[in-house]
Amino acid sequence: xxxxxxxxxxxxxxxxxxxxxxxxxxxxxxxxxxHPHSDTETIFESVREELPEVSRQTxxxxxxxxTAVGLVRRIQPSGSVARxxxxxxxxxxxxxxxxxxxxxDVDCAVxxxxxxxxxxxxxxxxxxxxDEAEVIYWGVCxxxxxxxxxxxxx
Numbered sequence: 270x271x272x273x274x275x276x277x278x279x280x281x282x283x284x285x286x287x288x289x290x291x292x293x294x295x296x297x298x299x300x301x302x303x304h305p306h307s308d309t310e311t312i313f314e315s316v317r318e319e320l321p322e323v324s325r326q327t328x329x330x331x332x333x334x335x336t337a338v339g340l341v342r343r344i345q346p347s348g349s350v351a352r353x354x355x356x357x358x359x360x361x362x363x364x365x366x367x368x369x370x371x372x373x374d375v376d377c378a379v380x381x382x383x384x385x386x387x388x389x390x391x392x393x394x395x396x397x398x399x400d401e402a403e404v405i406y407w408g409v410c411x412x413x414x415x416x417x418x419x420x421x422x423x
Contacts, residue, residue, distance in 0.1 A: 282340055294334070294335070303315070305374075307352060342355075362404040365406070
């Protein structure tokens, strides 16, 4: 089942995913939607602004549950901590700046998922049904190229 998180009606999204509606789950969905490609610590700090009593473990547990049902997507570019986003179900890709670590979305390379056709010259894919491709483009963002930032964020 493909889930595409919307910018509102988080309780309904949770119900449709067969998850109980709780304040931490709604707050995490809001935070991930408002701060795409955020790491767990950023999401935790954002949720704590609304729910000061929430624990770090609760945020980790909620992120795991939301990822498991497809309401959020977890990405982890090489050399980076895990990041989360609410844009799911469309098999988009990412571009990462090698200098500052900024991440942005890139629409599917060609057509619909999986967007790419893998080479199977040695027959390793025999029996696989490919339904998704994950591509990360690496480079230097315009700001860093212009001499803006040189420190890589995590």
